[in-house]
Amino acid sequence: MQIILASPRGFCAGVHMAIDTVQELVDLIGTPLYVYHAIVHNKHVVERFERQGVTFVESIDEVPLGETVVFSAHGVSPAVREQSADRDLRMIDATCPLVTKVHVEARRYAKMGHQILLVGHENHQEIKGTYGEAPEVMHIVESPADVARLDFPATQPLTYLTQTTLSIDDANTIIGAIKERFPWCNAPPKEDICYATTNRQHAVRQLAPSADLTLVIGSHNSSNSVRLKELSETDGTPAHLLDDKSELKDTWFNGVERVLVTAGASAPDDLVRGVIDELVARFDGKIDESELVKEDMTFALPVQLRILKHEMDL
């Protein structure tokens, strides 16, 4: 079996930063330590931190007064920051800077009097955070049908913004519908779908047609991982999304000679390696790595953590 290993795959700069933030805090101040929402959308990452005593919460009320809380890579709304301040929590913000960029755009356009069409998945944590920046002017759109339901006079300034981990094709379809219905609608100054989402989707688009099957390592709540699976299927190559090698099924591989392996931006490399090693052992797989783009993006640790480290060094 030929194993086509997509590159880039797996961890992005935002995920690296968020995971390093929690690990550094565990090493520096220990537990109790609270994280608001899954630090990144990966089951194994969360379980590994839970084994170290980290507590993940979905409501700030669950964090005892005065404790430390980390905000996940997906970002939070101003209301969550206010609730945390009311509980006198030490806040460490591990929001990916590329998500923060969308929050800044939302605040800026709301201040300029725009109504904002927020393209994304209503229940996704990132959209909840961005929406919360200016709920009074936000309209979440998940499909062209949602666009058709909106109505604005041509005198109303409009801007669209998008979630960072959308399918590029789906986003383009919805943006096309927005431009058709509201031709005066302003676009964000720079693409909101992030470099990591774009690079992983481009790699699958390029490599999946030459494979009989695509395996995407990632969790089912990971938006960008789910999009990679859908993209392969849309382009005609069956695909499976799996958390780790224990989920591999022999029946998937009947008649499969070439398998494409990729991973969502929150999937740890040791899990990807585990799947590859299993394919090599089970099917005498030969690895063929295709590096289509080199990624060298890195993000600094949150400023609150850098200050804390400095204080503890003194």
Ligand code: SF4
């Ligand atoms: S997928 Fe993109 S936006 Fe999300 S954490 Fe990674 S770099 Fe940041």
